[in-house]
Every structure is written in structure tokens, then in C-alpha cells.
Amino acid sequence: MQEISFQCSPRQAKDDDFISSKIKSLLNLNTEDKIYFEWHKRSIDARKKNVKINCKFLVSTDHPIEKKSLTEFKAPQSNKxxxxxxxxxxxxxxxxxxxxxxxxxxxxxxxxxxxxxxxxxxxxxxxxxxxxxxxxxxxxxxxxxxxxxxxxxxxxxxxxxxxxxxxxxxxxxxxxxxxxxxxxxxxxxxxxxxxxxxxxxxxxxxxxxxxxxxxxxxxxxxxxxxxxxxxxxxxxxxxxxxxxxxxxxxxxxxxxxxxxxxTAKSFALGVRVEHTQDFIDQAQYGQLNDEFLPPAAYKLATQVDEKGVYSFCMCPGGIIAPCATGNNEVVTNGWSPSKRNNPYSNSGIVVSVNPEDLGHSGSPFTCLNFQKEIEQKAWELAGKNQKVPAQCLLDFIQNKKSTEFPRSSYQPGIESIKMDDLFPSFICDRLRKGFIEFDKKIPGFITNDAVLHAPESRTSSPILxxxxxxxxxxxxxxxxxxxxxxxxxxxxxxxxxxxxxxxxxxxxxx
Ligand SMILES: Cc1cc2nc3c(=O)[nH]c(=O)nc-3n(C[C@H](O)[C@H](O)[C@H](O)COP(=O)(O)OP(=O)(O)OC[C@H]3O[C@@H](n4cnc5c(N)ncnc54)[C@H](O)[C@@H]3O)c2cc1C
CATH class of the missing domain: 3.50.50.60 (FAD/NAD(P)-binding domain)
Incomplete structure (x- = not known):
């Protein structure tokens, strides 16, 4: 058995006949020779906008590739x-x-x-x-x-x-x-x-x-x-x-x-930003609706004042969900179906928060209390229901309250607020600088066609x-x-x- 790697177009990567003849040519085999192959690794290379698929196969020329045997679970024989x-x-x-x-x-x-x-x-x-x-x-x-x-x-x-x-x-x-x-x-x-x-x-x-x-x-x-x-x-x-x-x-x-x-532990907090999936596809692939490509994703990260600002849990073709576990709080997160076929794309954009940012007194609850306060304030600002505080992205950069919004996937509804009324300035300042950096990586990322939903607060545990x-x-x-x-x-x-x-x-x- 051997590994064979090559790059091809998204269409070719779905075509078994193409793959078979490509492997044979790389192994200097004749077209009538028998081979057995199985995908081993697959990734998308979209760096130059001429999107390619990196393919790696396991190939055998003499016997079918062995299937992994199933793990057997058995009733325990002891009373442990x-x-x-x-x-x-x-x-x-x-x-x-x-x-x-x-x-x-x-x-x-x-x-x-x-x-x-x-x-x-x-x-x-x-x-x-x-x-x-x-x-x-x-x-x-x-x-x-x-x-x-x-x-x-x-x-x-x-x-x-x-x-x-x-x-x-x-x-x-x-x-x-x-x-x-x-x-x-x-x-x-x-x-x-x-x-x-x-x-x-x-x-x-x-x-x-x-x-x-x-x-x-x-x-x-x-x-x-x-x-x-x-x-x-x-x-x-x-x-x-x-x-x-x-x-x-x-x-x-x-x-x-x-x-x-x-112990109190650092965590991250911010907003969930939603663009159209078309915008993200165009930005990442340089084209729209290629039937051989999955909806595009992104991963963004930068440092602002020596603190991380980064995208988190990006959901292409996804929906923003109300993830509160209590009645007087608002929390966002995102999901998508297996086909990722919704017209929206969302991602948490979050800022690292350390206990020291919050004047840590030594209490294990320093970060948790802050997380809870923000979630409760969001609930109050958005009308004390599961509506989510929202602001268009360009308006956020310009610190203006939004008067018009594009459609949002968040089902309970959105309420226009200024993120500066929800978060302390150290969060908003870092988010703004982070978005400006992200706009350099994905031009057009900052737009009023994108909506911030807040807060994205359950990123990781605020307690160890x-x-x-x-x-x-x-x-x-x-x-x-x-x-x-x-x-x-x-x-x-x-x-x-x-x-x-x-x-x-x-x-x-x-
Ligand atoms: C909407 C959404 C989308 C996400 N998307 C992704 C994703 O795409 N990829 C990814 O890797 N992660 C994702 N995550 C995060 C991921 O779900 C968590 O990281 C993961 O589930 C953590 O696993 P866990 O077992 O540690 O805890 P949890 O999954 O949180 O499970 C803890 C369980 O403990 C139960 N429990 C709590 N207290 C008690 C108690 N006192 N008594 C009995 N039971 C209790 C809870 O009901 C819960 O079922 C997402 C989370 C959400 C909410």
C-alpha cells in the first residue's frame, strides 16, 4: 500500500474515473491495470482564488484496502x-x-x-x-x-x-x-x-x-x-x-x-457576525455557487494591544441560535445543517479576556460574574425576551446606532443597540481594531450588509x-x-x- 498525492480541480476531485487514471499515470501503470484506492486526506487550497483540491489517496495494486474493524463494546463482567x-x-x-x-x-x-x-x-x-x-x-x-x-x-x-x-x-x-x-x-x-x-x-x-x-x-x-x-x-x-x-x-x-x-480562567467574549454566504464564497473562492465546492469558511486572527482577537466557531450556511440557559440572559452561538445550505454565514468574533482585565480580586468567579453581567445586560437592552442586541458592522465601526438591517437568521428577532452600550470600552476598542485588520484580509468584510449579534460569551469556561x-x-x-x-x-x-x-x-x- 502506498500514499499518492496530487492537486486537481474541485470537479475532478468528485470524478472517480479521473482519479483512477491520474493515480495510474503517477504510478506509471497501464490504463487496464487494476488498482484499489481510497481517499486518505482532502483539503481545499483557495489561496490564489483558482481553487484546487489537495488530494491524498491510499493505493494498492494487488488487494482491496482493508476496512477498519468496528470497536466492540461489551457488558462488563465485574461489578465495577x-x-x-x-x-x-x-x-x-x-x-x-x-x-x-x-x-x-x-x-x-x-x-x-x-x-x-x-x-x-x-x-x-x-x-x-x-x-x-x-x-x-x-x-x-x-x-x-x-x-x-x-x-x-x-x-x-x-x-x-x-x-x-x-x-x-x-x-x-x-x-x-x-x-x-x-x-x-x-x-x-x-x-x-x-x-x-x-x-x-x-x-x-x-x-x-x-x-x-x-x-x-x-x-x-x-x-x-x-x-x-x-x-x-x-x-x-x-x-x-x-x-x-x-x-x-x-x-x-x-x-x-x-x-x-x-480558579478564575481567561475566556473570550464578543459578538457573532453574520454575512451572506454569497459574500464569503466570492471573497474566499473568487466565484459563486460552484456545485463541486462546499460553502466557503474563514478563520481570522490578529493581535490588538497584545491581546488576541479572533474568529470562533465559524458556521458556513449557518443559523445564529439563542443559547441562553437562564431566563434573564441572552447568549448567541451558531449551527448549520450537514449541507450548510442556508444563505447566511456566521462566526463568533471574540476578544480574549483575562482575570487581570477585570481587576481580579482572587475570586474564582471574577470572569464568570463578568460573563453573566454582559449576558443579563444584553437581555435588558434587547427588551427582556430572547431578542438579540444587534448593530450593523460598519455602523459599529463608526459607533452609530443602526436604523436599517438586512435579514438576520436569528429567529427570535433582533433589537437595534450600540455595542458600546453593552460592552466595556476595552472590548469594543479591540473588536473595532480587529475588524479593521480582518477587512484587510477579506476586503469588504466591514459593511452594513453584515450584522453583529451579541453577546458571543460561552466560548470557553471562565473557571478552571x-x-x-x-x-x-x-x-x-x-x-x-x-x-x-x-x-x-x-x-x-x-x-x-x-x-x-x-x-x-x-x-x-x-
Ligand atoms: C449551538 C452550538 C454550536 C456549537 N458548535 C460546535 C461545533 O461546530 N464544533 C465544536 O467542536 N463545538 C461546538 N460547540 C461547542 C461544543 O458543543 C462543546 O464544546 C462541547 O459540547 C463540550 O462538551 P462537554 O461534554 O464538555 O460539555 P457539554 O456538551 O456542555 O455537556 C454537558 C452536559 O452536562 C449536563 N449537565 C450540566 N449540569 C448538570 C447537572 N448538575 N447534573 C446533570 N447534568 C448536568 C448538561 O445538560 C449537558 O448536557 C457548539 C456549542 C453550541 C451551544
Missing amino acids: CVHIIGMGPAGMFAALYALKCGFKPIIYERGKNVRDRRRDLAKLNKEGIVNTESNYCFGEGGAGTYSDGKLYTRSKKRGDVREILNLLVQFGANKDILVDAHPHIGTNKLPQIISLINEEIISCGGEIHFNSKLTDLNISEGIIKDIIINDQITLPISNLILATGHSARDIYHLLDAKGISL IPRDKEKYHHIDVLNLYPCAEGAGYAGGIVSAAIDGMNCMLNISKL
């Missing part, structure tokens, strides 16, 4: 079990790995299953009513369920990205995610994959309890003895994986009240739950495993899944 709080990517992959390691996983998830959760999202979008236990962040699959399902991560060093992608394919994701440089699944496909993971966990003897919130815990001599669910059920535990995500503020307060140490670097247990509480995004160790679906897997692997070594 692990309790997991939260069924986001971290909780789900911790549970799958518990089965692999011979443990029975028992998951408690405050939200509902994917089907019932969908009804609460409809209410949120149509009526602006937030169900505080079932929303874009809480429920089966966690915050990743109704997302774009982007699967790229910068945390390759932390674990086996390929293993996570292989498992997602095993549970129904398209095999393209194993090949594409920037793989994604899409909101319409994720719930089905998550349901299949759920079925696998149950069929191997695991337990999943929905509408089951961790509300208290009893701790003695550095060990959690038992946990309390819904203020009612007390359960003795041996090891606890805490994978509650970064929107579960009550969990941080619970840990703090129990004397479990926490400190843990042992090697063994992953909390530095003071030996059977507590602070896991993934909510604990400050992951950002995104894949890195959260990897962290869930790693927490479980560490427990299995005890």
Missing part, C-alpha cells in the same frame, strides 16, 4: 461502575470507554433526550421561552447536539482524534469526516448519531438517567462519599466524572460551597477546576474527575470527547 454527570461529548465518550475498560457507566443528565429536547428548542426559537433544563446547551448529547458538528481540534497532542472520528463513523457519521481537513457533521445528523450511542450504552448494561440533575454531594476527608440527584436521591459513589459543560454555573457554586477549589496533570483527579478530591469544557480542559466536541475518554482511562488504571 463509574458515575458520570452530564451526557455531552465528554460524558458519552467516557461512558463508551467505561464499557471498553470493563466498567458499568451510570450517567445522570439534567436535560431531556434528543427528541423531547427538540420541542423546547422550537419554543425557544418561536416564543422566546427558555427551559432552564432543556435548551441548546442542556440535554442528551450536550451543547454539541444541535451544533454545526465541526470536528477539528487543535488538541491533537492530548489524545487520539482519529479514534473519536472512527467511533462517530461507527455510530452513523459520514466517512468523509475521516478524510476532510475540516470535517463537520451538521445539526440534522447529530441527534441520530447520539441516539445510537445511547442505545449502545444501554444495550451493554449502562444506565442513562435524563431529567436528573446533580444538586449536592457529601464529601469527607478528600473523598466524595455520595451524590444527590434532584435534591432527592442519595447515591454512594466510588469515582465521579464531572462533565457538566461550561454553562452549568450552579455546579461551580456547588463545588465552591463544598470547599472544592476552583484544578486537577492532577497526570492522573486527572481534582487536586484535593481524589475521586472527583473534573472533565472537559466545564472544567477548563477542552474546547469543542472532539477535545471534550478525548478528555472524557482520558478521564475514564485514568480511572481504569486505579
Whole structure:
């Protein structure tokens, strides 16, 4: 077996006959020779606007390429079990790995299953009513369920990205995610994959309890003895994986009240900007609607006053979603379907915020309190419903209130405000300078045809739950495993899944 790489046009990359004859010519084979090939890596090179596809194939001249065997999950043979709080990517992959390691996983998830959760999202979008236990962040699959399902991560060093992608394919994701440089699944496909993971966990003897919130815990001599669910059920535990995500503020307060140490952590905050997808396609590809190319994306980053300003979670062909988890706050994020075929493109444009920017007093809640204040102010400024504060981008640069807006994908509606009335000046100043830099990279980026929606505030956890670097247990509480995004160790679906897997692997070594 060998690897063969070449560049071709987007049309040629979809044409198996072209690919076969190109490989044969590169290997000096005759046209009638038999070859077996499989995509290995695929990326888009749009630097010179004459868009090319970078292709890498695995090729064999004598036998078909072996398929990866499926990972088998089995019911545990012993009575070892692990309790997991939260069924986001971290909780789900911790549970799958518990089965692999011979443990029975028992998951408690405050939200509902994917089907019932969908009804609460409809209410949120149509009526602006937030169900505080079932929303874009809480429920089966966690915050990743109704997302774009982007699967790229910068945390390759932390674990086996390929293993996570292989498992997602095993549970129904398209095999393209194993090949594409920037793989994604899409909101319409994720719930089905998550349901299949759920079925696998149950069929191997695991337990999943929905509408089951961790509300208290009893701790003695550095060990959690038992946990309390819904203020009612007390359960003795041996090891606890805490994978509650970064929107579960009550969990941080619970840990703090129990004397479990926490630290303030830098996070990022800003706006979600929406352009038309046509504009982004034209800017990135130099052309519109090529049927052989996916909707274009961008990634932008710059330094302003030695602080990062960057794009975050870009959703081509996407929709801006109301992601509040409480009734008196507004939070934005974005999603897109697998085809990314909406006429809009959105992205968070955020500024790094350090505890020192906020006059840090040493409290672990310095950044969280600031994040909460901005979300609540947004809610007040936009009319105390789920409407989102909005300003056209050029108007923001010129500090003018917008009087006319293009259409926005944000379903609950927009309310014209000045971002300067929402954010402190250090955020607005850095955002302005950042946008001016981005406009140099994508000319025309600053326009009143683009709308800022605010705030983009749930980018990463504003709190770190400190843990042992090697063994992953909390530095003071030996059977507590602070896991993934909510604990400050992951950002995104894949890195959260990897962290869930790693927490479980560490427990299995005890
Ligand atoms: C709209 C949207 C789009 C996104 N798009 C992408 C994307 O394209 N790519 C990407 O990589 N990332 C994306 N993200 C971020 C990604 O979803 C998160 O990084 C990831 O889900 C974090 O995984 P986690 O398991 O650490 O936590 P979460 O997914 O947040 O899961 C935590 C779970 O814990 C539960 N929980 C909380 N408190 C309790 C409690 N007290 N008791 C019981 N259960 C509790 C919650 O209900 C939740 O289900 C998106 C997020 C959103 C909201």
C-alpha cells in the first residue's frame, strides 16, 4: 500500500474515473491495470482564488484496502461502575470507554433526550421561552447536539482524534469526516448519531438517567462519599466524572460551597457576525455557487494591544441560535445543517479576556460574574425576551446606532443597540481594531450588509477546576474527575470527547 498525492480541480476531485487514471499515470501503470484506492486526506487550497483540491489517496495494486474493524463494546463482567454527570461529548465518550475498560457507566443528565429536547428548542426559537433544563446547551448529547458538528481540534497532542472520528463513523457519521481537513457533521445528523450511542450504552448494561440533575454531594476527608440527584436521591459513589459543560454555573457554586477549589480562567467574549454566504464564497473562492465546492469558511486572527482577537466557531450556511440557559440572559452561538445550505454565514468574533482585565480580586468567579453581567445586560437592552442586541458592522465601526438591517437568521428577532452600550470600552476598542485588520484580509468584510449579534460569551469556561496533570483527579478530591469544557480542559466536541475518554482511562488504571 502506498500514499499518492496530487492537486486537481474541485470537479475532478468528485470524478472517480479521473482519479483512477491520474493515480495510474503517477504510478506509471497501464490504463487496464487494476488498482484499489481510497481517499486518505482532502483539503481545499483557495489561496490564489483558482481553487484546487489537495488530494491524498491510499493505493494498492494487488488487494482491496482493508476496512477498519468496528470497536466492540461489551457488558462488563465485574461489578465495577463509574458515575458520570452530564451526557455531552465528554460524558458519552467516557461512558463508551467505561464499557471498553470493563466498567458499568451510570450517567445522570439534567436535560431531556434528543427528541423531547427538540420541542423546547422550537419554543425557544418561536416564543422566546427558555427551559432552564432543556435548551441548546442542556440535554442528551450536550451543547454539541444541535451544533454545526465541526470536528477539528487543535488538541491533537492530548489524545487520539482519529479514534473519536472512527467511533462517530461507527455510530452513523459520514466517512468523509475521516478524510476532510475540516470535517463537520451538521445539526440534522447529530441527534441520530447520539441516539445510537445511547442505545449502545444501554444495550451493554449502562444506565442513562435524563431529567436528573446533580444538586449536592457529601464529601469527607478528600473523598466524595455520595451524590444527590434532584435534591432527592442519595447515591454512594466510588469515582465521579464531572462533565457538566461550561454553562452549568450552579455546579461551580456547588463545588465552591463544598470547599472544592476552583480558579478564575481567561475566556473570550464578543459578538457573532453574520454575512451572506454569497459574500464569503466570492471573497474566499473568487466565484459563486460552484456545485463541486462546499460553502466557503474563514478563520481570522490578529493581535490588538497584545491581546488576541479572533474568529470562533465559524458556521458556513449557518443559523445564529439563542443559547441562553437562564431566563434573564441572552447568549448567541451558531449551527448549520450537514449541507450548510442556508444563505447566511456566521462566526463568533471574540476578544480574549483575562482575570487581570477585570481587576481580579482572587475570586474564582471574577470572569464568570463578568460573563453573566454582559449576558443579563444584553437581555435588558434587547427588551427582556430572547431578542438579540444587534448593530450593523460598519455602523459599529463608526459607533452609530443602526436604523436599517438586512435579514438576520436569528429567529427570535433582533433589537437595534450600540455595542458600546453593552460592552466595556476595552472590548469594543479591540473588536473595532480587529475588524479593521480582518477587512484587510477579506476586503469588504466591514459593511452594513453584515450584522453583529451579541453577546458571543460561552466560548470557553471562565473557571478552571484544578486537577492532577497526570492522573486527572481534582487536586484535593481524589475521586472527583473534573472533565472537559466545564472544567477548563477542552474546547469543542472532539477535545471534550478525548478528555472524557482520558478521564475514564485514568480511572481504569486505579
Ligand atoms: C449551538 C452550538 C454550536 C456549537 N458548535 C460546535 C461545533 O461546530 N464544533 C465544536 O467542536 N463545538 C461546538 N460547540 C461547542 C461544543 O458543543 C462543546 O464544546 C462541547 O459540547 C463540550 O462538551 P462537554 O461534554 O464538555 O460539555 P457539554 O456538551 O456542555 O455537556 C454537558 C452536559 O452536562 C449536563 N449537565 C450540566 N449540569 C448538570 C447537572 N448538575 N447534573 C446533570 N447534568 C448536568 C448538561 O445538560 C449537558 O448536557 C457548539 C456549542 C453550541 C451551544
